[in-house]
Amino acid sequence: MKNRLSLLLFALLLLASACAGVLGIRPPGRHPFEHRAHVTKGVQCTKCHTGIASAGDEGPLHLPDTAGCMADGCHVKPHDTNTCSNCHGIAGTRIAAADARENLHFSHDNHLKRTKGDCVKCHVDVQQGADHLRPSMGTCFGCHNHSEEMVVRKCDGCHVDLQKEHIKPQEQWVHGPDFTRSHGAAAATSGEVCSSCHAEKFCSGCHAGRVAPATPAQLAFDDPFAPSVHRAGFMSRHPDEARGQPGLCISCHLTSSCNDCHFRRNVGATSEGKSPHPKGWLGLPGQPNDHGREAWRDPTICASCHGGEGEKLCVGCHRVGGIGGSPHPPGYVAHGDRNTDVACRKCHGGGL
Amino acid sequence: MLALALGLTLATASGTASAQYRLRGDVYAFGTAPSPVGLFVLNGQAKPTDWADAEAVVWLGTGYQSPDPNTTGDVLVANIRLREPHGYGDLRLGRMLVSAGAIRPFQMDGASALGRIPHGPTVQVFGGVPVLPGFAAQAYDWAAGGRAAQRVAEYASLGVAYLQRRSEGRIAFEELGFDASTSPVKWLDAAGEVAVDLLHADVSSARGSLALRFGPARIEAYAIRRTPSHILPATSLFAAIGDVPSTLGGLSFSLRAAPRLDVWASGSADSIGGELGGRAQANATLRLDDRGDGAVGFELRRQWAPNGSWTGGRGMARIPIVYGLRASAEIEVVIPDEPDGRGSAWPWGIISLGYSPSFARWLDLAGGVEASASPTKLASVAAVFRASATWEKKR
Numbered sequence: 147m148k149n150r151l152s153l154l155l156f157a158l159l160l161l162a163s164a165c166a167g168v169l170g171i172r173p174p175g176r177h178p179f180e181h182r183a184h185v186t187k188g189v190q191c192t193k194c195h196t197g198i199a200s201a202g203d204e205g206p207l208h209l210p211d212t213a214g215c216m217a218d219g220c221h222v223k224p225h226d227t228n229t230c231s232n233c234h235g236i237a238g239t240r241i242a243a244a245d246a247r248e249n250l251h252f253s254h255d256n257h258l259k260r261t262k263g264d265c266v267k268c269h270v271d272v273q274q275g276a277d278h279l280r281p282s283m284g285t286c287f288g289c290h291n292h293s294e295e296m297v298v299r300k301c302d303g304c305h306v307d308l309q310k311e312h313i314k315p316q317e318q319w320v321h322g323p324d325f326t327r328s329h330g331a332a333a334a335t336s337g338e339v340c341s342s343c344h345a346e347k348f349c350s351g352c353h354a355g356r357v358a359p360a361t362p363a364q365l366a367f368d369d370p371f372a373p374s375v376h377r378a379g380f381m382s383r384h385p386d387e388a389r390g391q392p393g394l395c396i397s398c399h400l401t402s403s404c405n406d407c408h409f410r411r412n413v414g415a416t417s418e419g420k421s422p423h424p425k426g427w428l429g430l431p432g433q434p435n436d437h438g439r440e441a442w443r444d445p446t447i448c449a450s451c452h453g454g455e456g457e458k459l460c461v462g463c464h465r466v467g468g469i470g471g472s473p474h475p476p477g478y479v480a481h482g483d484r485n486t487d488v489a490c491r492k493c494h495g496g497g498l
Numbered sequence: 499m500l501a502l503a504l505g506l507t508l509a510t511a512s513g514t515a516s517a518q519y520r521l522r523g524d525v526y527a528f529g530t531a532p533s534p535v536g537l538f539v540l541n542g543q544a545k546p547t548d549w550a551d552a553e554a555v556v557w558l559g560t561g562y563q564s565p566d567p568n569t570t571g572d573v574l575v576a577n578i579r580l581r582e583p584h585g586y587g588d589l590r591l592g593r594m595l596v597s598a599g600a601i602r603p604f605q606m607d608g609a610s611a612l613g614r615i616p617h618g619p620t621v622q623v624f625g626g627v628p629v630l631p632g633f634a635a636q637a638y639d640w641a642a643g644g645r646a647a648q649r650v651a652e653y654a655s656l657g658v659a660y661l662q663r664r665s666e667g668r669i670a671f672e673e674l675g676f677d678a679s680t681s682p683v684k685w686l687d688a689a690g691e692v693a694v695d696l697l698h699a700d701v702s703s704a705r706g707s708l709a710l711r712f713g714p715a716r717i718e719a720y721a722i723r724r725t726p727s728h729i730l731p732a733t734s735l736f737a738a739i740g741d742v743p744s745t746l747g748g749l750s751f752s753l754r755a756a757p758r759l760d761v762w763a764s765g766s767a768d769s770i771g772g773e774l775g776g777r778a779q780a781n782a783t784l785r786l787d788d789r790g791d792g793a794v795g796f797e798l799r800r801q802w803a804p805n806g807s808w809t810g811g812r813g814m815a816r817i818p819i820v821y822g823l824r825a826s827a828e829i830e831v832v833i834p835d836e837p838d839g840r841g842s843a844w845p846w847g848i849i850s851l852g853y854s855p856s857f858a859r860w861l862d863l864a865g866g867v868e869a870s871a872s873p874t875k876l877a878s879v880a881a882v883f884r885a886s887a888t889w890e891k892k893r
Contacts, residue, residue, distance in 0.1 A: 168784070170757030238788040297616045297649075298585030302548070306892070307518055309543070322716060323762040323781055324750045331689040331707045331720075335647070335655045335679035337597045338620075345543060346575050347555045350595045354605040357572045357631050359537050359557045365526070367882055368850040368864040370814030370828035371783070371793055378812055378830040379846025382872040386834060389806030390768070390775055392744040393703070393726035397602055400631075401730070424838055443744075443771035443804070445736035446726045457735035475740035488668060488733045 179235035181272045189220075191265045199263070201254040207243050208254075239279060246280050249311040251304055260289075299342050308343045326373050355398045385422070392444035404450035430469070442475065457492065465493045518545045520890040526559075529881035535560040552578045572632060587613040596624050598645040599659035600675025600691035602703075602729075605629040606641055619648045628663065638667035645675075654680035663731070670731035672696040685711045695728040700741060702728035714754035720766075721747045742771040758785040768803070775803040791824075792817045807835035822854045826866075840873030850882075862886040 184194070192199050194210040201208055212230045215221045221230075231240065246252070261267045268281045286292075286304070295301070301308055314321055322328070333340050340349070351362040352375065363374035370377075380387070388395050395404075408422070426434030441448050452459055463470030474480075484494040519542075526537040537559040545551040555574040577592030590610045597603040608626015625642035627635070640663070647657035659675040674696055679689035690706035702725055709718040725743040730736055748766025755761050761782045768775040778800045786792030797812040810832040818824045829847040834840065850866025865883040872878065 168786075169755075169759050170785070170788070236788070241789070294616050295585070298614050300585040310520070310890075322752045323760055323783065324718075324752060324764055327764070328707060328718065328720065328750070331691055331705050332679065333597065334599050334675075334677040334691040334705075335657060335689055337599075346553055346577070346595055347541065349597070349603070350555070350575050350605065353595055353597075353603045354574055354629070357605065357629060358574055359539070359559070359572070360526075365524070365539070365884075367848060367866055367868070368824075368826050368852045368884070369816060370826055370848075371795065371816060378828055379832060379844055379870055379872070382844035382846060382870065383808060383810070383832050383834075385873075386801065386803065386806035386808050390770070390777065390801045390803035392770060393724040393729045396726075396729055401734075439771075440805075441736070441739055442742045443773075444726045445734075445739045446730055449730055449734055449736045453734060453736075460735060473739050475742065478740050489735050489738045492735050493738075 177236075178239065185272075192263070193218075198254050199258050203251055203253050204247075207240075207247060209240060209243065242280055245311075249306050249313070251302075251306060299338055301342055309345050311343075313343075326375055353398050356400050356403060388447060389444070393446055395450075396446045401446060401449040401453045404447075405453070408451065438473075441473075461492050517547065518890070518892050519543070520888065522886060522888040524884055524886045527881075527883045529883075549581050549583050550578065551581075585614065586616075587611070593629060596641075596643075598622055598624070598643060598661070598675070599647070599657040599677040600693045600703075601643065601645075601659045601661045601673055602693070604641065604663075608641075617649070619646055621646050636666060638664060640664055647677075653682045654678070665731060665733050668733050669697065670733050672732075673702065687711075695725075697732045698728060698737075698741075700728055701725065701743075716750075716752045718750040719748070720750065721745070744768060744770045746777075748777070758788075758790075759783070770804060773804045775801070777801050786817065805836065809833050809835075822856050824852045824854075826850050826852070841871060841876075844870070844872055846870040846872075848882075860888050862888075 185191075194214060195208045196210075196214065197206075198208040209231075215230045231237075257268065258265070266272055268285055269279055270281070270285060272279060292303070295303060305311060351358060351365075355361065361374060361376040361380075362372065363377050363380075366372040366374075423437070427437050429435040448460075449457075460470075460473065462468070464473040466472075480490070484490040521543075522541040524537075524539040524541070526539070528535045528537070537557060539555065539557045541555045543551070543553050554576040556571065556576065557574065558571040560570065573593055575593060575595070577590050577594045579588055579590045581588040588611070590612075591608075593605065593607050594610060595603055595605050596610060606624070606626035606628050608624065610622065610624035610626075612620065612622045614620045621644065623642075623644040626640065628639055628641050630636060630639075641661065643659065643661035645657055645659035647655060649655050655678065657675075657677040659677070661671060661673045661675070662669065663671040672695070673693050675691060675693045677689075677691040679687070681687040686709070688706075688708045690704075692704040693702045694700070695702040701723065704723045705721070707718055707720045709716055723743055723745045725741050727737050727739055727741055746766045746768040748764060750762065750764040752760065752762035759782065761780075763778075763780040765778040766776060768777070779797065781795065781797040783793055783795040786794065794815045794817075795813070797814075799810045799812075801808055810830060812828070812830040814826070814828040816824065816826045827847070827849045830845070832844045832846075833842065834844070846868075847870070848866050848868040850864055852862065852864035854862045863883075863885050865881070868880045868882060870878050
């Protein structure tokens, strides 16, 4: 019994360790490089990061290698033959440094002169043992006043090419997981901020879908995490999605786009395929007659097939003295001119 | 316009030290039955000087959703942007997406000018011809409008926009939009917009959002109101059906539960033309490495709507394998409440392999197989392939 309990505890411990690793909660032993330990022993930053004080906008990263660690007898007896950085420090830190070199206009040479050699003035997180050493923009703004550049979105003084850099804002939830739904309100007031990083093709992929050859999800078929409102089997569920969000579809699509596609795929009233309308859709007074309710709920869906000349289909019944009666709801107030406005004239202007 | 953009690029090719050029070509082959389709997408960006840049996306072939089977190409974006060197204004010419506050974004061939005064208002004016697919044109179609916006004490922004669109000379839309956003403290942000249909003196759409952030968590309350009849052009007979708005209010909660694990859930209650509906969604994404190159995710969705309720689950995975080889898979099953002879479940899935060789980063290849059962097809299998090449130069 005792053995079983021990075995169970051991298994749970193993599972917890595995979960912690998978979730990114690192187990002891994998931690950022021991910068603090080196500094408290009096090792200057430039002793390991040789050449950093004169480093310009290009060139090597000035990260120490094994030979550098062993120079001057600092680490004379390495405990194994592997490269030091394999275990000491996190690979992501070096990758982030390489990304920063490629995507930022930055010179350590200029900055170290002004900070009088104090690296921690910018790399504030080093003291806390952080694994991401690139200073935040907030740290930059501690000295640099870029308020005018921010207003006019002139970012290329520091960022080589934001559209290519593809970096997310530091505040992760600016582009949170539900951003596809919520981006509209933010973009309405801050569209210029969006264009700091996104090329126009990014927005046009969805909002100009009427001239796009395929949806963004179809083009990025190999990335299931790419954001798209038409993800996965959207084609199967699109009528039901449309019923749940009246008016949403024509935010991006022409009303005729439904009919164009249905016609091509031989599905719909205008093709030779079956009608998309269910039983009880159209009937005489007193019979099942669902089309009126659906039309009031979302006339854009009707217009998607019956737009243009097809609108006359309605007027055949819904006209003054017609069998369908008035299509206007109770309390309807007419704003148009029945003699000049196209929508009114079809019934009231003697056009039919 | 593309020629103009190219000409500008070449004319200033000996420009400044920050000149950047990028050209990407994607070739797609969709092996769909009964008619396989091919597609070539050419995507170019150029920034020859600090004061000019150009962008173009054109496609040739036949796409999945080509509005006309005879359409063999179109232009998604093709414009040049001339900027005042300090950023106080810019002028865009060509085919562009116009986004101006609460006015719905639309695509046009024309011009858009923007003027910015630091700490003062930003003014945008635009005008042109709304884009129709397949280079089609309709006489006397045009759109014009503008937006003025003002930041308030760096914590808020207010804007007002106007749009008039005409179709065959007749007025189709006349809208006035108001937008506002604020973030007075780091943990709070709010945004809202209202578009008013001036032709019928009514609200055509409105949207609001209030979000609170606490460390790794974010809670958002949102509300949306749409009146579909006002979203239709005034020239449509259906605009006379009346005003039956749909309104929804909801909550969204997202949390970075662990360094590599994001979870979020969202739920809303809707009034759809006076009938009740709603939506609920939960999603979890686990990154398999610090950079997020590999990830797995799962999503559950439920929609309640008159004659359109369904439940769905989706799983997705993106896994780097070795030496630039990667695999991905996505699977979804949707179960409608009322099948109505459309099948009791609609499964859909795709598996794909991608390869970007380390010795030729400019090249990317991907291929996949998609299979589904839908209301219109008992079973469907399609193969898809993409080859991409990118050329870029930075000086």
